[in-house]
Amino acid sequence: MTHAYGSWRRAAGAARLLGPEGEVAPTVFAEMSALATATGAINLGQGYPDEDTPDEVRGAALEAISSGQNQYAPGRGTADLLDAVAHHQRRFYDLDWDPATEIIATAGATEALAAALLALLDGPDDEVVVFEPFYDAYAALIGLAGARLVPVPLTWPDFQPDLDELSAAVTDRTRVILVNDPHNPTGTVFSPAMKSRIVELAERHDAVIVTDEVYEHLVFEQPHLPIAALPGAARRTVSISSGGKTFRATGWKIGWITAPADLVTAVLAVKQYLTYANGTPFQPAIARGLVSGDGFFERIAADMRHKASVLGAGLAAAGFEVSSPDATYFTVADAAALGFDDAAEFCRELPRLAGVIAVPLTAFVTAAHHDDYRSLVRFAACKRLDVLEEAASRLAEIER
Ligand code: PMP
Ligand code: GLN
Numbered sequence: 427m428t429h430a431y432g433s434w435r436r437a438a439g440a441a442r443l444l445g446p447e448g449e450v451a452p453t454v455f456a457e458m459s460a461l462a463t464a465t466g467a468i469n470l471g472q473g474y475p476d477e478d479t480p481d482e483v484r485g486a487a488l489e490a491i492s493s494g495q496n497q498y499a500p501g502r503g504t505a506d507l508l509d510a511v512a513h514h515q516r517r518f519y520d521l522d523w524d525p526a527t528e529i530i531a532t533a534g535a536t537e538a539l540a541a542a543l544l545a546l547l548d549g550p551d552d553e554v555v556v557f558e559p560f561y562d563a564y565a566a567l568i569g570l571a572g573a574r575l576v577p578v579p580l581t582w583p584d585f586q587p588d589l590d591e592l593s594a595a596v597t598d599r600t601r602v603i604l605v606n607d608p609h610n611p612t613g614t615v616f617s618p619a620m621k622s623r624i625v626e627l628a629e630r631h632d633a634v635i636v637t638d639e640v641y642e643h644l645v646f647e648q649p650h651l652p653i654a655a656l657p658g659a660a661r662r663t664v665s666i667s668s669g670g671k672t673f674r675a676t677g678w679k680i681g682w683i684t685a686p687a688d689l690v691t692a693v694l695a696v697k698q699y700l701t702y703a704n705g706t707p708f709q710p711a712i713a714r715g716l717v718s719g720d721g722f723f724e725r726i727a728a729d730m731r732h733k734a735s736v737l738g739a740g741l742a743a744a745g746f747e748v749s750s751p752d753a754t755y756f757t758v759a760d761a762a763a764l765g766f767d768d769a770a771e772f773c774r775e776l777p778r779l780a781g782v783i784a785v786p787l788t789a790f791v792t793a794a795h796h797d798d799y800r801s802l803v804r805f806a807a808c809k810r811l812d813v814l815e816e817a818a819s820r821l822a823e824i825e826r
Contacts, residue, residue, distance in 0.1 A: 427448075428448040428449060428450065430448070433570055433572070435448075436569040436570055436572060437566045437567070437569050437570040438450045438566070439569060440565040440566050440568060440569025440570075440575070441453070441562055441565050441566040441569070442565075442792075442793060453562055453789075454471075454562065454785050454786070454789035455471065455472040455562075455785070458471035458472060458773065458783050458784075458785050459471060459472045459783075461774075461777055461783060462777070462783040465777035465778075465781070465783075466781070467776070467777035467780075467781045467782055467783045468781060468782050468783065468809075468813060468816065468817045468820070469783045470737075470782055470783055470784050470805045470806045470807075470809065470817055471773075471783040471784055471785045471804075471806065472785075472806070473610070473671075473676075473755040473756065473806040473808055474676045474808065475674040475676070475808045475809070476808070476809045476810055476813060477674060477810060478674065479673055479674050479675045479678075480673060480674070480715065480718075480722070482714060482715070482718075483673050483675065483711050483712070483714055483715040484711070486710055486711035486713075486714040486715075487678075487707050487708050487710075487711035490706070490707035490708075490710045490711060491707045495706050495707045495710065496706060496707060497706065498702070498703050498706065499531070499703040499704070499705070499706040499709055500703065501530075501694070501697075501698050501702055501703050502529075502530045502531065502694065503529070503530055503531025503682070503703075503709060504531070504706065504709040504710060504713070505525070506709070506710045506713040507531050507680070507682070507709040507710065507712060507713040507716075508525035508526075508529045508530075508531065509525050509713070510712070510713035510714075510716040510717055511523070511525070511529050511531075511682045511684065511716065512524070512525045512529060513716070513717060514716045514717070515684055518642075518649070518650070519650075519652050519654070519655045520655065521652070521654055521655055521660065521684070523684045524687070527687040527690060528684060528685060528686060528687055528690055529682060529683065529684050529690070530682065530683050530690055530693065530694055530697065531680065531681070531682050531703075531704075531709055532666075532668075532681040532682060532683060532697060532701075532704075533679045533680075533681065533700070533701045533704040533705065534668050534670060534679035534680065534681040535638060535640045535666050535667060535668040535670070535681040536563055536679070536681070537679075537681065537697065537700055537701060537704075538666040538668070538681045538682070538683045538693075538697075539563055539564070539567055539636070539638060539666060540563075540567050540570075540696075540700060541683075541693045541694075541696045541697035541700055542602075542636050542664050542666065542683065542693050543567045543568060543570075543571050543573075543602065543604075543636070544567070544570070544571050544696045545692045545693045545695060545696040545697075546601055546602055546634055546636070546664075546692065546693075547568070547571035547572070547573040547601055547602065548571075548573075548601075549572050549573065550572055550573065550574065551599060552571075552573040552574065552599065552601040552602075553573065553574045553575075553576045553597070553599045553600050553601065554568050554573055554574070554575055554576065554600070554601065554602045554603075554604055555576050555578060555592075555595045555596050555600050555602070555603045555604065555633075556568070556575050556576065556577055556578070556604045557577070557578050557579075557580050557587055557604075557605065557606065557609070558577035558578065558579055558580065558790075558791050558792060558795060559580065559611055559612065559787050559790030559791045559799060560577075560604075560606065560790055560791075561606055561610050561611070561638065561790065562789060562790060564604060564606075565792070573601070574599075575792065576595050576600070577595075577791075577792055577795065578591050578592050578595045579591065579795065579798065580609070580612055580614065581798070582749065582758070582760065582799075582802060583747070583749045583750075583758075584614070584749070585609065585612040585613075585614040585749065585758075586614065586616070586617065586620065587616070587620060589620070589623055592620075592623060592624070592627065593623070593627060596627040596628070596630075596631050596633065597631060598631050598632075600627075600631050600633040601633060601634065602633060602634050602635070602636050603624055603627065603628055603633050603634075603635050603636070604636050604637075604638070605621075605624060605635060605636070605637045605638070605653060606637075606638040606639075607621070607637065607638075607639065607653070608639075608641040608642070608644065608645055608650070608752065608753030608754045609641075609753075609754065610640075610641065610754055610755075610756060611756050611758065611785075611787060611790050611804040612749065612751070612756065612758055613734070613749065613751020613752060613753055613754045613755075613756045613757060613758065614751070614752060614753075615645060615650075615752040615753050618651055618656075621651065621653050621656055622656055624653060625653065625656050625657075625658055625659045628659075628662055629658060629662070633662070634662055634663070634664060634689065635653055635659065635662055635663040635664070636663075636664045636666065637652065637653050637654070637663060637664070637665045637666060638666050638667075639652060639665060639666065639667045640666075640667055640668050640670065640671050640681075641671055641753055641754040641755070642667055642672070643671070643672045643723050643726055643727060644671060644672075644726065644727060644730045644753055644754055644755070645727060645752065645753040646727065646730070646731035646734070646751070646752055646753055647752065650753075652665060653665070654684070660686065661686055663685065664683055664684075664685040664689050664693065665683065665684045665685065666681065666682070666683055667681065667682060668680060668681035668682070669681070669708075669712035669715060669716075671755070672715065672723075672726065673712060673715040675708075675711075675712070678705060678708040678711075678712070679704065679705060679708075680704075680705050680708050680709055680711075680712045730753075730754075730755070730807070730808070732811075733807040733808070733809070733811065733814060734751055734757055734807045736807070736811060736814050736815065736818070737757050737805060737807040737814050737817075737818070738750065738751075738757050739818070740814065740815070740817065740818020740819075740821060740822070741757065741759045741805065741818070741821065743818065743822055744764075744818065744821035744822040744824060745763055745764050745822075745824070745826065746759035746760060746761065746763055746764060746803075746821075747759065747760040747762075747763045748760075755806045755807055755808040756804050756805070756806055756807070757804070757805050757807060758787060758802050758803065758804055758805075759784075759802070759803050759805060760801055760802055760803075761801050761802070761803050762801035764824060764826050765826045766801065767800060767801050768800060768801065769786035769787060769788060769799075769800060769801050769802055769803045770786040770788055770789075772786070772801075772803065773785060773786050773803060779824050780817075780820040780821050780823060780824050781820050782817050782820055782821055784803045784804060784805045784806075785803070785804050786799075786802070786803055786804075787799040787802035787803065787804055788800065788802075790804075
């Protein structure tokens with residue numbers, strides 16, 4: 427039995443987790459991680475690293491706890507984190523943000539997304555242009571805000587959007603263009619031309635660009651180019667990132683927003699009633715991480731690239747058709763090449779078939795486009811090399 431009334435139904439419904447009797451299914455990550463625990467399979471489903479947070483960053487958190495930084499942080503975030511984010515944006519992207527008015531800390535990128543979308547959307551006439559497939563929280567939050575999601579497809583195997591389809595999707599009803607670059611679940615990086623077009627369209631239709639850049643330091647070739655760094659973009663862009671992926675600390679939930687003061691004020695007006703503040707001792711620890719030397723950032727990108735290539739080669743050797751990601755934890759494989767047409771069914775069977783967990787791409791799309799992604803599977807490469815090699819050799823045993 428579920429409660430009959432309330433906006434929870436919009437959130438669950440938009441995420442396609444609401445059943446006909448009002449029952450709520452777990453998210454694909456919860457379902458697949460539980461299946462991994464129950465079966466002992468290797469978990470290449472939910473994206474979290476199996477190696478620990480760097481010593482220095484962990485040490486800084488321990489130090490903060492021991493020295494008594496255990497009460498509420500300021501609502502905007504601790505001064506050391508806000509300064510470190512300002513320094514980081516200047517150092518990597520040549521972007522200048524004032525830590526007093528243009529940066530806030532959040533409970534992970536998830537709260538940043540929630541606060542930004544709830545702040546900027548106001549009902550059923552408002553549209554959000556989203557690249558599909560999309561991170562699962564997007565549809566749920568747009569649903570919660572009571573707004574409309576307008577998808578622009580990213581298609582196998584390179585997952586680059588079509589400029590004309592993008593142009594057609596953005597109209598005067600568009601309040602927000604939500605861009606996840608580098609992209610989960612496909613591992614794609616949008617081209618500079620695509621990002622410029624997004625800025626042009628946002629300007630033409632007076633939309634805000636909200637970017638989710640949590641994989642900014644896990645790009646394999648060229649350095650990350652944030653949309654806010656493009657000409658004319660910064661004044662209408664809310665940029666979001668978090669320390670979870672960069673510092674292998676997904677359980678700490680320290681994120682941040684950079685944006686012009688008027689947009690930060692709007693987002694903060696909502697954020698302060700979601701968590702008010704969070705993770706006091708983890709904020710200085712992530713601040714410590716953000717000022718790491720160049721070698722640290724180069725190493726994590728090279729390490730991820732190597733892991734993605736080991737995973738990709740293993741999947742190809744097992745008979746899958748495989749995409750080549752430019753960034754992130756993720757590689758997409760087509761299970762149709764192995765004779766499996768339904769990725770959701772395939773993923774449920776995979777622990778038995780091979781002792782491995784993965785997630786179907788259909789968990790990241792709207793119902794209308796389910797069939798376009800029907801046989802595609804997302805595998806996460808953020809695991810130790812021996813684990814990836816073991817997973818690959820198990821996958822090679824699948825009988826076709
Ligand atoms: N956005 C994307 C694209 C993600 O993959 C994730 C999950 N790691 C998040 C947001 C959530 O980030 P956080 O854990 O910092 O809330
Ligand atoms: N971001 C992680 C992923 O995409 C999972 C986050 C979650 O479990 N909500 O796999």
